[in-house]
Amino acid sequence: EVQLVESGGGLVQPGGSLRLSCAASGFTFSTYSMNWVRQAPGKGLEWVSYISSSSSSIYYADSVKGRFTISRDNAKNALFLQMNSLRAEDTAVYFCAGGRALYWGQGTLVTVSS
Amino acid sequence: DIVMTQTPLSLSVTPGQPASISCKSSQSLLHSDGKTYLYWYLQKPGQSPQLLIYEVSSRFSGVPDRFSGSGSGTDFTLKISRVEAEDVGVYYCMQGIHLLTFGGGTKVEIK
Numbered sequence: 001e002v003q004l005v006e007s008g009g010g011l012v013q014p015g016g017s018l019r020l021s022c023a024a025s026g027f028t029f030s031t032y033s034m035n036w037v038r039q040a041p042g043k044g045l046e047w048v049s050y051i052s053s054s055s056s057s058i059y060y061a062d063s064v065k066g067r068f069t070i071s072r073d074n075a076k077n078a079l080f081l082q083m084n085s086l087r088a089e090d091t092a093v094y095f096c097a098g099g100r101a102l103y104w105g106q107g108t109l110v111t112v113s114s
Numbered sequence: 115d116i117v118m119t120q121t122p123l124s125l126s127v128t129p130g131q132p133a134s135i136s137c138k139s140s141q142s143l144l145h146s147d148g149k150t151y152l153y154w155y156l157q158k159p160g161q162s163p164q165l166l167i168y169e170v171s172s173r174f175s176g177v178p179d180r181f182s183g184s185g186s187g188t189d190f191t192l193k194i195s196r197v198e199a200e201d202v203g204v205y206y207c208m209q210g211i212h213l214l215t216f217g218g219g220t221k222v223e224i225k
Contacts, residue, residue: 035214037216044204044206044216044217044218044219045157045206045208045216046216047215050213050214095162095163097214100151100168100210100214101153101155101163101165101208101210101214102165102168102174103165104163104164104165105162106161106162107162
């Protein structure tokens with residue numbers, strides 16, 4: 001069974017940092033590209049970042065470019081999102097999604113507030 | 115950037131009746147590999163999105179056959195042949211030809 005389990009969310013002050021993790025199992029993680037997608041409270045889905053299977057290609061949405069860093073560890077079947085200089089508008093549930101969003105985790109809530 | 119436009123914003127459907135959702139992309143989603151990277155998802159209340167349809171018309175594993183997808187190029191449609199109570203939620207289309215972009219969502223409720 002495919003599983004993606006996010007962790008690392010929480011309450012952080014504006015300007016602060018968080019590191020999200022996504023643990024993958026049930027599929028050959030090292031052969032899949034991965035994405036982070038977020039959903040602000042009561043809003044739709046917004047793509048955040050992409051990383052290819054070998055980490056050779058990485059992309060970011062304009063809204064997070066220069067502040068967020070995506071990475072992965074294929075040996076540990078893990079995906080990461082380092083989030084710095086957080087803003088109130090980054091408040092959302094963050095999902096990791098495998099491949100072209102075939103598989104989704106349950107999400108982890110990030111709240112940026114003073 | 116590719117823009118995905120969904121209509122309608124919401125639907126109220128009597129159980130057993132059909133429903134249809136439209137999705138239009140600002141650019142063709144037909145890739146040079148011959149595949150069209152258009153996907154449909156359902157997000158039930160309090161849950162993460164679940165894949166229903168991939169590459170326009172292929173149902174994902176376990177998806178009931180009352181769900182069907184059609185279209186080509188820039189115009190796509192999701193149809194539910196007979197809506198059931200468990201189909202309530204927000205439906206999203208998504209393009210996957212260049213990174214990911216989602217439509218704004220269509221909320222489906224039962225009358």
